[in-house]
Amino acid sequence: MTEFQIRSYTPRDAAWVQAAHARHYWSVDGFDDTFGALVESILRDFDADHDPAREAGWIAVDDAANPVACIFCVAVDTQTAKLRMFLVTEAVRGCGLGFRLLQTCIGFAQAKGYKGMRLWTHESHVAACALYRRNGWRLVHSKPVHSFGQDLVEQEWEIHF
Structure with a gap:
């Protein structure tokens, strides 16, 4: 059984995060190239401007140090953080890694003094929405x-600490 490690994101992970999201x-959803471009833009902004005292990203890696999942926490304002770019690749879903990453992100936000978090997703991401609901969102x-070339139902979720 693979043992996953969660480590801090570094800018050298950006290409994997962007490509994994786009792919x-x-x-899965038929998103067009505008989605990959959005992720690339978010990463570029994060790498250029994030406040490491209040914002972070994490990469989960397998036994061979290959990235398999990611999640980010960014500031909306002094009281609210935003969960961004949460992805668990198909090959490793169902083993609790998404829960671990979500708890890592929420724990970071709480430790940094945020009073709550927000996120944006789509209704079609059923497993992710179920995970959020089970964890108090x-x-x-x-x-x-x-x-992204599709008719979707956009959703906003939140959690308060």
Whole structure:
């Protein structure tokens, strides 16, 4: 059985994070190239401007040190953090790694003094939404959109500490 390690994100992980998101969401949801470009832009901004005292990213790696999952925590304001770019690759889903990453991110936000967190996702991400719900998040807004070449239902979730 593979033992996954969670380590801090570094800018050298950006190419993997962008490619993994683009590949996954193209194959699973049919997202077009605008999604990969969005992830690339978010990473570029994070690498250029994030506050390491209040923002972080994590990469989960397998026994061979290959990246298999990621999650990020960024500031919205002094009281609220935002969960971003959460991805667990298909090959390692169902082993509790998503839960571990989510707890890592939430624990970081709490330790840094945030009072709550927000996230943005789509209704079609059923497993992720179930994970959020099981861990105390609540759906606060939902609306139909056309994004990334698809008709989707965009969702906003939040949790308060």
